Amino acid sequence: MTRIPVSIIIPVLNEAKLLWPFLAHLRERAAGAEIIVTDGGSSDGTIELARDSCNQLIVGEPNRAKQMNAGADAAHGDILWFVHVDAEIPQGCLEEIQRIMHDPKVAGGFFRIRLPRSWVYRFTDSFAHYAGILLRMRCGDHGIFCRRTVFVDVGGFPEVPLMEDVEFFRLLRQRGRVVCSQKRILSNPRRYETVGRVRLTLAYGLIAMLYIFGVPLSKLASLYERICCKAM
Numbered sequence: 200m201t202r203i204p205v206s207i208i209i210p211v212l213n214e215a216k217l218l219w220p221f222l223a224h225l226r227e228r229a230a231g232a233e234i235i236v237t238d239g240g241s242s243d244g245t246i247e248l249a250r251d252s253c254n255q256l257i258v259g260e261p262n263r264a265k266q267m268n269a270g271a272d273a274a275h276g277d278i279l280w281f282v283h284v285d286a287e288i289p290q291g292c293l294e295e296i297q298r299i300m301h302d303p304k305v306a307g308g309f310f311r312i313r314l315p316r317s318w319v320y321r322f323t324d325s326f327a328h329y330a331g332i333l334l335r336m337r338c339g340d341h342g343i344f345c346r347r348t349v350f351v352d353v354g355g356f357p358e359v360p361l362m363e364d365v366e367f368f369r370l371l372r373q374r375g376r377v378v379c380s381q382k383r384i385l386s387n388p389r390r391y392e393t394v395g396r397v398r399l400t401l402a403y404g405l406i407a408m409l410y411i412f413g414v415p416l417s418k419l420a421s422l423y424e425r426i427c428c429k430a431m
Contacts (some may be wrong), residue, residue: 200288202231202277202297203270203276203277203278203280203297203300203301204275204278204345205229205231205233205276205277205278205280205293205296206232206233206234206235206271206275206278206279206280207232207233207234207235207273207280207282208228208235208237208267208270208271208274208275208279208280208281209221209226209236209237209253209270209281209282209315210237210239210263210266210267210270210281210283210285211237211238211239211240211241211249211265211266211421212238212240212241212245212261213242213243213245213286214241214243214245214284214285215241215243215244215248215288215382216237216286216358217387218245218248218252218284219248219252220248221240221284221285221286221318222234222236222249222252222253223227223252224287224288225282228288228289228292229288229292229293230289230293231293232276232280232293233254233255233275233276234253234254234255235254235255235256235257235274236249236252236253236256236257236270236271237256237257237258237259237260237266237267237269237270238256238257238259238266239259239260239262239266239404240258240259240260240261241283244290247356254273254291255270255273255344257269257270257273263339263356263363263365264356264357264358264359264363265358267356267363268355268356268358270428271350271355274347276347277348278300278344278345278346278347278394279295279297279345279347279350280298280342280344280411281335281342281343281344281364282342282384283339283340283342283386285339285386285389286342286384286385286386286387287384287385287387288342288384289382289383289385290311290356291309291369291382292310292382295315295380295382296344296380297315297353299378299380300344300346300351302376304375304376305375305376305377305378306345306346306349306370306371306372306374306375306376306377306380307343307344307345307346307349307375307377307378308342308343308344308345308377308379308380309337309342309343309344309368309379309380309386310342310380310382310383311341311375311379311380311381311382311383311384312340312341312367312382312384312386313384313385313386314385314386314388314391315388316356317385324370334371335368335369335372336365336368336407337364337365337368338362338364338365338366338380339364340384340386341384342384342431343367343368343371343380345371349357349371349375350376351375352374353367353370353371353374355367357370360407360416360417360419360420361406361415361420361423362410362416362419365410366385386400390427391401394417394426394427398426398427399427402423402426402427405422405426406422406423408418410421412419
């Protein structure tokens with residue numbers, strides 16, 4: 200099977216504590232992939248750490264959609280993989296992506312999330328997975344990947360105030376099959392621990408429901424700010 204070049208795009212903002220070990224983790228588990236860090240104007244030393252630890256560093260304004268689009272524009276790979284800095288990617292991830300993308304009818308894919316053991320986390324993990332299947336939506340924590348040609352065709356990530364990853368996922372599905380890998384990305388529970396496990400789980404569920412009912416993204420962004428960000 201011909202190997203398709205992969206570019207990993209990591210949007211960051213003030214992630215100095217996590218960035219260096221995460222990049223070392225990528226080098227170990229995704230050897231051979233191009234690594235692009237796209238920074239939103241960090242002030243904690245993230246930029247300096249990234250400069251000598253990745254293939255490309257892009258610095259811009261703090262907007263996740265714009266950051267990921269800028270990273271995609273600079274990427275050389277035929278597959279674009281968008282990964283968060285607080286994730287642990289699975290062993291054999293590049294081989295899994297190659298296997299999925301070998302089918303020309305596949306536009307992209309994503310990984311299932313695994314959270315640390317806790318009844319709330321197990322509920323959140325299962326709810327997010329099966330609700331995502333039912334509602335045909337996925338968030339960026341799942342490590343969405345796609346063909347560069349499809350990314351260009353859909354216009355990249357919509358530059359909206361919230362849920363740009365969900366909007367992008369829906370566009371992606373219009374261009375072909377989007378495959379769920381059974382390999383798991385371990386998601387860092389830091390936001391759950393800061394905001395509160397139950398509080399954040401319920402907040403995500405509420406926002407997803409309101410999104411499905413067509414509530415404007417600007418209002419959802421305000422709601423997220425009130426429920427989640429002020430608690431941090």
